[in-house]
Amino acid sequence: MRTAITSLTGVTHPVVQTAMGWVAGPRLVSATAEAGGLGILASATMKYDELEAAIKETRSRTGNPFGVNLRADAEDAERRVDLLIREGVKVASFALAPRKEMIARLKDAGIVVIPSVGAARHAEKVASWGADAVIVQGGEGGGHTGGVATTLLLPSVLDAVDIPVVAAGGFFDGRGLAAALAYGAAGIAMGTRFLLTRESTVPEVVKRAYLVRGLTDTVVTRKVDGLPHRVLRTELVDGLERSGRVTGLVRAVRNAQRFRRITGLSWRGMLREGAAMHHDRNWSQVIMAANTPMLLRAGLVEGDTTAGVLASGQVVGLLDDLPAVADLIGGLVADADAILARLGTR
Numbered sequence: 001m002r003t004a005i006t007s008l009t010g011v012t013h014p015v016v017q018t019a020m021g022w023v024a025g026p027r028l029v030s031a032t033a034e035a036g037g038l039g040i041l042a043s044a045t046m047k048y049d050e051l052e053a054a055i056k057e058t059r060s061r062t063g064n065p066f067g068v069n070l071r072a073d074a075e076d077a078e079r080r081v082d083l084l085i086r087e088g089v090k091v092a093s094f095a096l097a098p099r100k101e102m103i104a105r106l107k108d109a110g111i112v113v114i115p116s117v118g119a120a121r122h123a124e125k126v127a128s129w130g131a132d133a134v135i136v137q138g139g140e141g142g143g144h145t146g147g148v149a150t151t152l153l154l155p156s157v158l159d160a161v162d163i164p165v166v167a168a169g170g171f172f173d174g175r176g177l178a179a180a181l182a183y184g185a186a187g188i189a190m191g192t193r194f195l196l197t198r199e200s201t202v203p204e205v206v207k208r209a210y211l212v213r214g215l216t217d218t219v220v221t222r223k224v225d226g227l228p229h230r231v232l233r234t235e236l237v238d239g240l241e242r243s244g245r246v247t248g249l250v251r252a253v254r255n256a257q258r259f260r261r262i263t264g265l266s267w268r269g270m271l272r273e274g275a276a277m278h279h280d281r282n283w284s285q286v287i288m289a290a291n292t293p294m295l296l297r298a299g300l301v302e303g304d305t306t307a308g309v310l311a312s313g314q315v316v317g318l319l320d321d322l323p324a325v326a327d328l329i330g331g332l333v334a335d336a337d338a339i340l341a342r343l344g345t346r
Helices: 004-009 026-034 048-061 077-087 100-108 120-128 150-160 174-183 204-211 235-242 245-263 267-277 283-300 314-318 325-344
Strands: 015-017 038-042 067-070 091-094 112-117 134-137 165-168 187-190 218-221 229-232
Touching: 015 026, 015 325, 026 038, 026 048, 026 325, 038 048, 038 091, 048 077, 067 077, 077 100, 100 112, 112 120, 120 134, 120 150, 134 150, 150 165, 150 174, 174 187, 174 325, 218 235, 218 314
Parallel strands: 015 038, 015 187, 038 067, 067 091, 091 112, 112 134, 134 165, 165 187
Antiparallel strands: 218 229
16 A cells, blocks of 8 residues: 555555554564554653664564654754664654754655644644654544544644645544545554554553553543643542642652653753743643653553553554554555445445
8 A cells, every 4th residue: 555655664554653652662663564564663761772772673673664753852862863864764753843953964864754743833844844744643642642633633734734644543443544545644653553462562461451441441631741641541540630739749759760760861851851841831740741751661561550651542442452463554454445445436
């Protein structure tokens, strides 16, 4: 299935596996690449040396193109850009808009730049700076998300820019891919669906906790880090929702210390990264922004569903299996092909 995004990135199918922190590592990314999709390594939860090792391991597992997601405001962002250039990574994606100069450096090295955006004006900005494509996530998506549904956000972005647009938020099967292509998108990106696969390193007990959830079992909360964050409803999340500012600050400082030990970030660097995400927030939220990965790690790595935050899209309520990545992508594309062919004969 050829589209503008497959031509741009060199992959076979217009299916992107998003850069989920603690989840999108070499095993999942290489499985996606081998199946013909675009897998993206999540580097925000990795030290520089860990990212370097992850890129090498992914390349040892697959000869197909893959990408790396970067934090443009990270302490060592420029050094990581150098790493991607040196290693010849095919795609650089960004959760926050990269600087114009950073886009230019990557493009000059032949790397495809695909930022994620949440509004048409953001897509226009990065397109004017030279971004090759954008991923646009509607409010159904997990993790940091907006309030506009994909069915409205996607066409608004498609009307605003003339670069390829990949749709995210609410996608999990061939019907979604066919619908996105009908809108004019160049492909789809999925997170929760890839989290719930055999190659995902998320502990089995956590995967099972996802699979029993319904369509109304996620909630958008600002108590994780001050930004809208779609997660599974849990006792911890309910507790965060009830907590006051003092309790939240104590919790934030405790988690920040743990995150600092794991990542090697200085307090100054961690606060700077948090402040970059929260220009008008209180200090509790600024600290939480820099250490939110610790709450995700407790569930997605350590398997503690009572002490961790479990990011999830609303599609979790429609998922009841753990397919192999190759079966997921192959079946999804085949179903989309059949739907489009059927519509074409009417």
